[in-house]
Amino acid sequence: MFALVDVNSFYASCEKVFRPDINGKPIIVLSNNDGCVIARNNEAKRLGIKMGHPYFKIPLNFIKQHDIQVFSSNYALYADMSNRVMETLEMLTPRIEVYSIDEAFCQLPSSMNHLPLELQGKIIRNTIKQYTHLTVGVGIAPTKTLAKLANYAAKKWPQTNGVVDLSDIRRQHKLMTITPVSEVWGVGKKLHKQFNAMNIYTAMDLARLSPHQIRKKFNIIVERTVRELNGEPCLSLEEMIESRKQIICSRSFGEKVTQFNIMREAICNYTARAAEKLRSDQLYCQHITIFIKTSPFNKVTPYYSNYGSEALMPTNDTRKLLASAQKILSKIWLEGEQYQKAGVILNNFCSNKTKQFDMFSNYTMQLKNEKLMKTIDKINNSHNCKLFFASQGVKGQWHMKQQFLSPAYTTQIKDIANVKIT
DNA sequence: TCTGGGGTCCTAGGACCC
DNA sequence: TCTGGGGTCCTAGGACCC
Numbered sequence: 385m386f387a388l389v390d391v392n393s394f395y396a397s398c399e400k401v402f403r404p405d406i407n408g409k410p411i412i413v414l415s416n417n418d419g420c421v422i423a424r425n426n427e428a429k430r431l432g433i434k435m436g437h438p439y440f441k442i443p444l445n446f447i448k449q450h451d452i453q454v455f456s457s458n459y460a461l462y463a464d465m466s467n468r469v470m471e472t473l474e475m476l477t478p479r480i481e482v483y484s485i486d487e488a489f490c491q492l493p494s495s496m497n498h499l500p501l502e503l504q505g506k507i508i509r510n511t512i513k514q515y516t517h518l519t520v521g522v523g524i525a526p527t528k529t530l531a532k533l534a535n536y537a538a539k540k541w542p543q544t545n546g547v548v549d550l551s552d553i554r555r556q557h558k559l560m561t562i563t564p565v566s567e568v569w570g571v572g573k574k575l576h577k578q579f580n581a582m583n584i585y586t587a588m589d590l591a592r593l594s595p596h597q598i599r600k601k602f603n604i605i606v607e608r609t610v611r612e613l614n615g616e617p618c619l620s621l622e623e624m625i626e627s628r629k630q631i632i633c634s635r636s637f638g639e640k641v642t643q644f645n646i647m648r649e650a651i652c653n654y655t656a657r658a659a660e661k662l663r664s665d666q667l668y669c670q671h672i673t674i675f676i677k678t679s680p681f682n683k684v685t686p687y688y689s690n691y692g693s694e695a696l697m698p699t700n701d702t703r704k705l706l707a708s709a710q711k712i713l714s715k716i717w718l719e720g721e722q723y724q725k726a727g728v729i730l731n732n733f734c735s736n737k738t739k740q741f742d743m744f745s746n747y748t749m750q751l752k753n754e755k756l757m758k759t760i761d762k763i764n765n766s767h768n769c770k771l772f773f774a775s776q777g778v779k780g781q782w783h784m785k786q787q788f789l790s791p792a793y794t795t796q797i798k799d800i801a802n803v804k805i806t
Numbered sequence: 807t808c809t810g811g812g813g814t815c816c817t818a819g820g821a822c823c824c
Numbered sequence: 825t826c827t828g829g830g831g832t833c834c835t836a837g838g839a840c841c842c
Binding site: 414415416417418419420422436437438439440441457484603604605628629630631632633634635636639679680681724725727784785 | 807808809810811812813814815816817
């Protein structure tokens with residue numbers, strides 16, 4: 385059996401943990417650059433605020449009238465709260481796969497074998513509530529796809545008290561019959577449309593199809609989904625954290641960028657950040673891509689988007705990546721555009737063990753360079769003063785908007801909440 | 807005025823190998 | 825007249841996820 389544990393309205397709930405004064409009020413969390421709504425608590429959902437809705441389209445008087453609490457996303461806080469949830473799960477269950485920032489697949493412990501599955505779910509739910517003040521939903525089923533469905537049911541129907549045991553095949557069928565196919569894990573916008581055209585409306589309709597025919601018409605992913613809905617496990621618990629395959633660092637700008645020098649600073653900052661991530665994972669990359677784009681929503685000027693990439697000798701040296709990034713940028717830059725977003729992608733990774741050295745460069749020099757990067761990282765990780773490269777600039781005119789940022793309650797000493805005892 | 811960021815997997819097509 | 829077969833690796837693009 386798989387148990388899928390997922391925190392309810394994760395970002396919005398994290399904000400609430402340290403703000404008991406906003407209990408019962410609608411809460412929304414905005415994406416980077418305060419662009420879209422990416423999390424809402426139930427009170428905000430009830431007001432009809434949709435996921436992904438642009439923040440500027442919500443009238444100010446509507447926000448005031450309902451006393452909506454607005455937050456910029458605070459990833460330092462969410463990442464730390466996520467760790468607390470995962471640590472609690474690790475303590476409770478023998479095997480866990482951290483699937484995203486707010487959810488994990490778990491194997492239920494044999495020590496709880498004698499208890500009904502639903503009760504096991506309740507124990508997990510109550511313990512996490514006690515340890516982190518966050519409320520989770522628990523879905524239990526023989527496959528991951530069904531566990532996801534059970535979790536959906538646990539959230540959708542309050543009378544389940546946040547735990548659904550879907551081990552029984554009749555219950556599986558009953559739930560699938562009343563669940564829209566678009567709620568199935570792996571069914572996105574495009575598939576939903578195609579399914580509807582084939583008269584597939586519920587999860588049950590999808591489950592009834594033959595996997596072979598589905599494979600022919602779609603692909604192996606959809607085939608697996610169909611098999612999993614029928615209780616045949618195709619996806620296993622992946623406990624090992626695989627090393628990642630790409631690093632993306634990109635941002636929308638607070639204000640449109642029109643000058644090459646400002647764009648160059650932004651790109652250099654993203655590149656430096658990506659290089660830091662690369663080194664912290666002890667990886668080397670052999671490919672770099674830079675992209676820039678104007679706003680796709682601007683109806684007046686035509687949309688411009690371009691990218692360029694370059695193959696590299698394996699490297700994680702910020703200076704080499706900065707040089708490539710700037711070279712590519714000057715090739716794809718088009719003067720006169722109002723740029724809204726830019727980013728850097730690193731991929732084609734290899735490890736220190738399989739890395740190919742550059743035949744034409746000096747080996748001892750390379751070792752020296754590695755040492756230099758290590759030293760820079762060490763200083764930046766342990767001191768308040770930051771070392772950075774000149775090309776990153778100092779003005780930061782390209783910075784994103786974060787108007788409603790909450791304190792880093794759990795990761796900054798200066799931000800720790802004060803408690804008054806009266 | 808204003809519309810997120812960071813990932814994975816699969817497939818097709820091209821270059822290349824023997 | 826007639827021009828193979830079986831692979832791998834890489835990249836780009838499209839779908840999906842949270």
